Amino acid sequence: MAASMTGFGRSIKQTENVTVQVEIKTVNHRFIEYNMKLPQPFSHIDIEIRKRLGKYIKRGRVEVNATLSGSWHAPKELHIDWNLLDSYYQFIQQAGERYQLSSGLSVSDLLHIDEAVVVIEGSEEVGNLAGVLMEAVEDAAAKLLEMRLREGENLRSDLENHIASLHLLVEKAKKQASKAEIVYREKLEKKLKELAGDMIDDTRIAMEAAIIADKTDISEELARLASHIGQFAETLRSNGPVGRKLDFIIQEMNREANTIGSKGSDSDISSLVVEMKVMIEKLREQVQNLE
Structure with a gap:
């Protein structure tokens, strides 16, 4: 399941004399980055906490805040x-x-x-409380993951709706491109006959139309864009972190949309390209939140 990079988890563990509280917060980040605030006697378990959290978090900025309260007087x-x-x-x-x-x-x-x-601090007492602290870390991380997965499911649903809308726009552009080619050929034939009359034959008209059609042909770009849409949908359904791969696919989508816009001479296709780019931007904004 896709997971959001935004989440929060809190756990409180109680011993006879001490209350241990751990809060873990994550926000968007290109890689994984930790910021830990631990009670002084437990700074040595920083690396162990990172290892534990690695089972739950693959990407994002992670803030861990652990506190102790109560009558703790270690020898x-x-x-x-x-x-x-x-x-x-x-x-x-x-x-x-x-x-x-x-x-x-x-x-x-x-x-x-x-x-x-x-x-x-007394090593035995510190060791006992360190064990309680690690239990709180595990519990808070599990709650954090639950929230990230829940948010990720909402993001996945939105992304599926956006990618379906983008797919419809591509299909419309394909149909419009076919119509535009026929209309353009008819306009070209009419214009040439007005200028040259009977001095130009149908073969020459077909040749001129083919040259222009080749320069303005967007079928390959539309095919690649459709392929990227399929890859996006497939990746979105896969397990594990998918955010960075989806971000790369979106870059490729945007590149194809720009090329279609520059080559297409039909006003209806130009309008569809504008809608495509708006939808691609919505995808990009949402994907920034995925792990």
């Missing part, structure tokens, strides 16, 4: 990088000997080495 843990501290100590000792300096090094000095002495 602190002191993490010490002894190897780094040893390196610092050795450097200070060597620098003192090299330059005849008195180090005066104290434990307090070592505590100020941010990279080596770090206070972190």
Whole structure:
């Protein structure tokens, strides 16, 4: 099923002391882009959240906002990088000997080495809440997908109506093109006989008409446009993300419509081309919302 790139999902999970809320919002974007706001202790699960969301979202700008509320007081843990501290100590000792300096090094000095002495949240408590947070992400993503699919179905219905209208315009243009060729031949024959009288024969008239008809022939363009319409309808019914492919097909449709407009000399065909381009623009606007 076609999915819209616009959607919203919210999930709230409750533990004994903490409420975890996750909101996911998506809007149109050419590719996929993430913007995440996570509580500080959980910034490390950013990549895991992206992997989970990848099952639900293939394209769009994704905003994830996760919050914690309640009486959460995780125990602190002191993490010490002894190897780094040893390196610092050795450097200070060597620098003192090299330059005849008195180090005066104290434990307090070592505590100020941010990279080596770090206070972190209790890993067990963070791990438990991270699991709850991931459950909320999955739940919010499922609700988001449900909304995107529902919106996508509405878009698909509108697109099918527009593409059917465009198909009718192409069929009208085909019929009108056949009529226009006959009318043009008759006008040309009349004009030539008025100018040359009996000095020009039917063979010459047919030759002149064929030359002009070849320059103004739009049958190939109409055939290609009809083919693009068929591809569009087929792609729209396929599974998975279809927006970018449909956008490319629309570009090809617009190219053929422009060529038909430039070659066609019949006023009725020109009017049909204007209607075609209006319908193609409606398709383009709607397709911008599809994943």
